[in-house]
Amino acid sequence: MKDEPVRQRLLAEATRLFAEHGFESTSVQEIVAAAGVTKGAMYHYFSSKDDLLHEIYMRVLRMQMDRLFEIADGPGTVQERLHRAAADVVETTTANLDDSKIFFRSMHLLAPETRKSVRAERRRYHERFRDLVAEGQRSGVFSDRVPAELVVDYFFGSVHHLGTWYNAKGPLTGAQVGKHFADLLLASLGAGHVDE
Amino acid sequence: MKDEPVRQRLLAEATRLFAEHGFESTSVQEIVAAAGVTKGAMYHYFSSKDDLLHEIYMRVLRMQMDRLFEIADGPGTVQERLHRAAADVVETTTANLDDSKIFFRSMHLLAPETRKSVRAERRRYHERFRDLVAEGQRSGVFSDRVPAELVVDYFFGSVHHLGTWYNAKGPLTGAQVGKHFADLLLASLGAGHVDE
Amino acid sequence: MKDEPVRQRLLAEATRLFAEHGFESTSVQEIVAAAGVTKGAMYHYFSSKDDLLHEIYMRVLRMQMDRLFEIADGPGTVQERLHRAAADVVETTTANLDDSKIFFRSMHLLAPETRKSVRAERRRYHERFRDLVAEGQRSGVFSDRVPAELVVDYFFGSVHHLGTWYNAKGPLTGAQVGKHFADLLLASLGAGHVDE
Amino acid sequence: MKDEPVRQRLLAEATRLFAEHGFESTSVQEIVAAAGVTKGAMYHYFSSKDDLLHEIYMRVLRMQMDRLFEIADGPGTVQERLHRAAADVVETTTANLDDSKIFFRSMHLLAPETRKSVRAERRRYHERFRDLVAEGQRSGVFSDRVPAELVVDYFFGSVHHLGTWYNAKGPLTGAQVGKHFADLLLASLGAGHVDE
DNA sequence: AATGAATGAGCCTTCATTCAT
DNA sequence: AATGAATGAAGGCTCATTCAT
Helix, strand or coil: CCCCCHHHHHHHHHHHHHHHHCCCCCCHHHHHHHHCCCHHHHHHHCCCHHHHHHHHHHHHHHHHHHHHHHHHCCCCCHHHHHHHHHHHHHHHHHHCHHHHHHHHHCHHHCCHHHHHHHHHHHHHHHHHHHHHHHHHHHCCCCCCCCCHHHHHHHHHHHHHCHHHHCCCCCCCCHHHHHHHHHHHHHHHCCCCCCCC | CCCCCHHHHHHHHHHHHHHHHCCCCCCHHHHHHHHCCCHHHHHHHCCCHHHHHHHHHHHHHHHHHHHHHHHHCCCCCHHHHHHHHHHHHHHHHHHCHHHHHHHHHCHHHCCHHHHHHHHHHHHHHHHHHHHHHHHHHHCCCCCCCCCHHHHHHHHHHHHHCHHHHCCCCCCCCHHHHHHHHHHHHHHHCCCCCCCC | CCCCCHHHHHHHHHHHHHHHHCCCCCCHHHHHHHHCCCHHHHHHHCCCHHHHHHHHHHHHHHHHHHHHHHHHCCCCCHHHHHHHHHHHHHHHHHHCHHHHHHHHHCHHHCCHHHHHHHHHHHHHHHHHHHHHHHHHHHCCCCCCCCCHHHHHHHHHHHHHCHHHHCCCCCCCCHHHHHHHHHHHHHHHCCCCCCCC | CCCCCHHHHHHHHHHHHHHHHCCCCCCHHHHHHHHCCCHHHHHHHCCCHHHHHHHHHHHHHHHHHHHHHHHHCCCCCHHHHHHHHHHHHHHHHHHCHHHHHHHHHCHHHCCHHHHHHHHHHHHHHHHHHHHHHHHHHHCCCCCCCCCHHHHHHHHHHHHHCHHHHCCCCCCCCHHHHHHHHHHHHHHHCCCCCCCC
C-alpha cells in the first residue's frame, strides 16, 4: 500500500473512514494519519475535505453509469437486460459497500452545486433504468399495474440499503443477493422466471 | 407553538433540523433558537445533544413496533395481514418522513450502547415481519424461492429510502405509495392480488 | 444526619466536598444533592457559593483564636504555654483536617474584601503566637538567633501542611503529632525538654 | 520575551497566572492572550490545559530531585549535607515561588494517574531527605527523640508554605531564610551549630 | 421554607485551512 | 512534493444564579 501513489492512498483511506464514522466525524487529521502523510500533502492533491467527498461521488457515479448503459444497450430480451442490470448493480454495490454507505448518508453535506450535479447524474441513471421497465411494460411482458417510476424507486431503495445489512463475510455472496433481488424485481413485474 | 411545553418544542425542532441538515451539521444553538429558548433550558431537559437524538429514535421505534404487532397479530389471512402491514409502514413513514431520514442516516452517530439497543429493537421488528412472510411460505400461499429473510431486507430497503425521494406535495399520497409497495411485495412473492 | 438542621448539613457537606475536590471543582448541585435538598434551599440560607466558603473560614478562625488566647493568656511558664499552644493547634488541625485543607488551598478564591479580613484575623493570631516566642527570647529561655517572626512562619508551615500527609488512620494520633511538633519547636529554640 | 519560543512563553505565562489566580480561575484565553498567541497555537504544543499543569509539575520535580541528590550524595559530614540540602531547597523555592504555590495548591486537580506519578516522585524525594536525617540519628549526631519521618514532614511543611508569606521584596533574601530554616532544623535535632 | 424551570455568560476543545519554508 | 506551526471560528457543555410559585 505504501507503493500506491499518495493521492490514491488518501482517497482509499478517506473512503474507509467516511464509511465507518461518517464524513463529519472524520477529521482531516485522521485521514492523513491513516494514509501516512501530513496535512500539507492532502491539500496539495485536494482543494478541501469536501473535494475529497466530491471525488468519491464522481468515482461511484462514473462506474455505475458505465455498467448500466453497457448492459441496457446490450443484447438480449428486455427481461434479460433488466435482470442483468439489476443483478449487476447489486453485485457492484456489495463489492463497493463503503462507497454505497457514503453515497446515501452524505448527500446532504455536498455543496449545493455539487449536490445538484450529483442528483442530475443520478437522475439520468434512474431514467435509463426506468426506461427499461417501461419498455417491458409497453411490450406487455411486464405488468403495468405499478408505475415504472415507482418500481424503480422501490428497487433502488433495496439496493441502497445493502450498506446497512449486507456483510461480505455472511452466508450470501454479492452475486447471490444480486440474483435474488433481480428475481424479486422481475417477479413483482409479473414476468416469468429468467435464467441468467 | 409557543403553548407547547418546552420539551416538546425542542424535540420537534431538533427533528426538523436534523432531517434537513443532518445531526452533525445542526448546532445546539440552532435548535434552541428555533424553539425560542436558551441552551440552559435544553440541558435542563436533555442531558446532551446525543440524548436528543436518542429520544427521537425511541419515539420512532415505539410507534413502529406498536403498529406492526397490532396488525400482524390481528385478524385476516396471512396475505391480508402482510399487505396491510407493508402498506401501513409505508404510510407511517411518509407521514413522519423527518424521523425516517434521521433514522437511517444517523445510526452511526449513536453512542455504542444506544446503537446496540436500537439495533436489537429493530431486529425484533424485522423478525416479526419476516415471520409473517415465512408463515405464508410454509402454508404455500407465498413462493419460497427467495429466503424470507432476504425478502424483508429487500422490502425495507424500499421503505427506508422513501426519505430520499418521497415528497408530500408530489402526485402520490402516502397511502397510494403504500398500496403500490404492498402490491409489489405480494407480487414478488407470487401471491395473487389482495384487495384491501 | 437527616435530623440536623438543613443549614448545618449544607455546611458539613460543602466542607467535605471542598476538601476533597476543591472549591471550584465542586458544583452547587453536588453540594445540595449531598445534603439532600435543592438549590433553592441553599440560596435560602446562603447568599452564594462564596458565602458558603466564607462561613467555613469564619468558623475555623473563631475556633483557633479562642483556643490560642485561652492558652497563651493562661497559667504556666512561657515554655509551657508555647508548648501547649503548639501542641493544641496541631491536634485541633488534625481533628478538622478538611477545614485545614480548604483554608490554605482556597484563600485566593475569596472575594478581595473577605480575603483581607481573613488575613487580618490570621495576622492577629500569628502575632499572639509570635509574642509568646518573643517573650521567651526576651527572658532568655529561648534562643534569639532566629527572629521570632520567622520561627512562627516556620512552625505554622508545618501545621498547615498536615492536611497533605496526616491520616487519622495512620500510626500517630493527632495528640502524638502535636507533642512531637511542639518538642521540635521548643528544641529549635534551644529550650530544654518540657514535660506536658 | 517575544523572541522566546512560543512553547516556553506559554509555559511561563501559565505558571505566572496559575500562581496568581489558581489553575481553575485561569482561562486558556487568558494564558494565550498573555503569551500573545491564539488558542490553536496552545493546543498545538499542549494537549490540554491539564497538560500545561502537568508540564509545570514535571519541571519542578526534575529540578528539585537533581539538586537534592547532588547535595545528599556529595562530600561533607551529615550535618553539613543536611544543612546544605535544607538551605538549598528553601532558596530554590523562594526563587521559584510561583511553581511552589501551584504545586501544593493544585495537586488535587491533576488527573488521577498523573497525581499518582507525581506523588511517587515526591515520595522518592522525601525518602532521600529522611535518610539523611536517619543517617545522622544512627551515628548519634542527631537526637532521635522524634522519628525521622516526622521531622521531614515538619520541615517540608515549612518549606511548602513559603509561598503563602515569602516576598522577594521583603527584608530577607531567599538565602537568608534558607540559612535560618536550616539552623532551626539542625537545632531541633539537637545538633550543634553548623557553619556553611 | 423550598422548588425547579430557565438564563446567560463563559469555558475547554476541535478543526479545516493557510502559509512560509 | 511536502511540512508543521499557527489561525480563527464555532461547537458542546457547565454552572452559579434568579424568579415565579
